[in-house]
Amino acid sequence: MEDKSAANGDRAARDGVRAKDRYHHGDLRNALIEAATGLAREGGPGAVVLRAAARRVGVSPTAAYRHFEGQADLLDEVKQYGQRRLAEHMLVAGAEVAGDGPEAAVARIRALGRGYVRFAVEEPGLFSAAFGGTEMSPLVVGEAGGVVAEDQSWRAPAFDMLAESLDALVACGLMPAERRPGAEVSAWAMAHGLATLVLEGPLAGLPAEMFEHLVERALSDIVAGFTAPAP
Amino acid sequence: MEDKSAANGDRAARDGVRAKDRYHHGDLRNALIEAATGLAREGGPGAVVLRAAARRVGVSPTAAYRHFEGQADLLDEVKQYGQRRLAEHMLVAGAEVAGDGPEAAVARIRALGRGYVRFAVEEPGLFSAAFGGTEMSPLVVGEAGGVVAEDQSWRAPAFDMLAESLDALVACGLMPAERRPGAEVSAWAMAHGLATLVLEGPLAGLPAEMFEHLVERALSDIVAGFTAPAP
DNA sequence: CAGGGGATGTTAATGGCGTCAACATCGGGC
DNA sequence: GCCCGATGTTGACGCCATTAACATCCCCTG
Numbered sequence: 335m336e337d338k339s340a341a342n343g344d345r346a347a348r349d350g351v352r353a354k355d356r357y358h359h360g361d362l363r364n365a366l367i368e369a370a371t372g373l374a375r376e377g378g379p380g381a382v383v384l385r386a387a388a389r390r391v392g393v394s395p396t397a398a399y400r401h402f403e404g405q406a407d408l409l410d411e412v413k414q415y416g417q418r419r420l421a422e423h424m425l426v427a428g429a430e431v432a433g434d435g436p437e438a439a440v441a442r443i444r445a446l447g448r449g450y451v452r453f454a455v456e457e458p459g460l461f462s463a464a465f466g467g468t469e470m471s472p473l474v475v476g477e478a479g480g481v482v483a484e485d486q487s488w489r490a491p492a493f494d495m496l497a498e499s500l501d502a503l504v505a506c507g508l509m510p511a512e513r514r515p516g517a518e519v520s521a522w523a524m525a526h527g528l529a530t531l532v533l534e535g536p537l538a539g540l541p542a543e544m545f546e547h548l549v550e551r552a553l554s555d556i557v558a559g560f561t562a563p564a565p
Numbered sequence: 566m567e568d569k570s571a572a573n574g575d576r577a578a579r580d581g582v583r584a585k586d587r588y589h590h591g592d593l594r595n596a597l598i599e600a601a602t603g604l605a606r607e608g609g610p611g612a613v614v615l616r617a618a619a620r621r622v623g624v625s626p627t628a629a630y631r632h633f634e635g636q637a638d639l640l641d642e643v644k645q646y647g648q649r650r651l652a653e654h655m656l657v658a659g660a661e662v663a664g665d666g667p668e669a670a671v672a673r674i675r676a677l678g679r680g681y682v683r684f685a686v687e688e689p690g691l692f693s694a695a696f697g698g699t700e701m702s703p704l705v706v707g708e709a710g711g712v713v714a715e716d717q718s719w720r721a722p723a724f725d726m727l728a729e730s731l732d733a734l735v736a737c738g739l740m741p742a743e744r745r746p747g748a749e750v751s752a753w754a755m756a757h758g759l760a761t762l763v764l765e766g767p768l769a770g771l772p773a774e775m776f777e778h779l780v781e782r783a784l785s786d787i788v789a790g791f792t793a794p795a796p
Numbered sequence: 797c798a799g800g801g802g803a804t805g806t807t808a809a810t811g812g813c814g815t816c817a818a819c820a821t822c823g824g825g826c
Numbered sequence: 827g828c829c830c831g832a833t834g835t836t837g838a839c840g841c842c843a844t845t846a847a848c849a850t851c852c853c854c855t856g
Binding site for chain 2: 519551552559
């Protein structure tokens with residue numbers, strides 16, 4: 335699929351004809367995703383309008399139906415992109431912490447949380463689209479009782495880094511082993527809660543400096559909770 | 566305003582004529598809000614469609630414009646209702662914890678968080694509408710740098726209870742005083758993160774039992790973080 | 797106790813959106 | 827070389843939000 339479109343795109347390039355001027359675009363799917371992503375960046379998930387994306391690419395609205403099942407499908411692509419970007423952002427933030435001692439593990443956990451929230455603030459539209467875009471979560475219901483949902487391959491790297499850091503906390507005796515399982519969820523919830531509260535909740539409009547201070551406070555709380563001696 | 570409509574409503578009742586059958590409804594504003602909240606309950610904020618609400622009440626779509634600026638205004642009313650319901654839910658949950666000792670304070674904090682998440686799970690549509698309904702947070706930008714946003718009067722009771730419980734934690738020596746300020750935000754973020762993750766995030770579709778276990782885990786983490794000795 | 801005026805509802809119309817069906821155009825494989 | 831399927835286009839339908847113009851009702855004044 336991508337081969338064919340790529341070939342067409344190459345031809346367009348070779349002929350010195352801009353793809354948008356040809357009857358067959360050559361890479362319409364990606365062009366639409368890019369346009370839709372831009373819309374999401376500027377206006378959140380609600381701004382991901384199929385006709386608007388087509389307009390941006392310079393193509394008729396119904397052309398999109400050759401590449402997507404419908405608007406929801408297009409939005410889904412944006413969602414996955416946003417989630418990928420978020421994971422990358424976290425990965426970079428986590429990788430900036432060197433070493434593998436206890437302090438490094440703690441610092442890395444904090445960096446991951448900070449990266450999560452920072453991405454939400456820097457790319458509010460994409461972040462909002464990455465979650466909440468779908469109405470009433472028709473996310474897979476996990477029939478088999480599996481742990482989470484869908485492919486989630488995007489989240490893996492950042493998630494793994496968090497898990498490893500938590501393992502390190504246990505390994506060096508900072509965290510009681512019996513409270514290790516499920517710790518990822520607590521950390522994730524804290525970061526996600528901060529992110530959503532500042533985007534569309536009571537923390538919206540807070541001065542940046544004050545908000546960052548609260549984030550550090552929350553990170554301290556969660557780390558302190560992890561490393562506190564068992565009651 | 567309400568007087569007049571109430572008077573009309575009374576008349577309708579006295580005449581034994583159902584309000585919806587009269588040319589002038591008598592209490593259209595409230596009827597529309599009720600219909601809209603029903604829509605939100607069933608389908609989330611995206612289902613709050615002005616025409617649908619009017620249809621439910623048995624009135625022409627444009628009649629709504631006599632009582633609301635537009636769909637956004639109607640949605641806003643639903644939002645406030647949802648937030649009020651959430652606060653009530655928390656208040657009840659918190660009030661079920663008796664006593665005022667250290668254990669009670671801890672238990673009350675946990676109960677508030679549990680109530681928050683439980684409401685989200687029991688009323689996903691209303692909860693989603695209470696937040697995130699507005700696109701790209703046109704929430705007041707806090708020009709003056711004021712602490713939070715808008716009136717927030719709805720949140721006061723539950724928020725106060727949380728603050729008091731945290732104060733109690735400090736008073737009885739369980740929580741270091743220097744980490745008291747900002748603790749509400751950490752607790753709020755944790756609860757809100759759990760709620761949103763389970764509604765529209767990676768925790769969606771998790772078996773209820775497992776999710777509840779994770780909630781208790783997260784509550785333990787946040788409380789442990791609060792009560793941990795300063796590093 | 798009239799009836800006039802303002803509040804409240806209705807119909808009609810505009811423009812945008814998602815989506816389907818029918819038609820047009822291109823280009824790679826026989 | 828040409829033909830068929832992939833890719834785009836036009837046209838149309840139904841839904842939505844919103845505005846303008848018109849209709850109905852009921853309280854308040856005289």
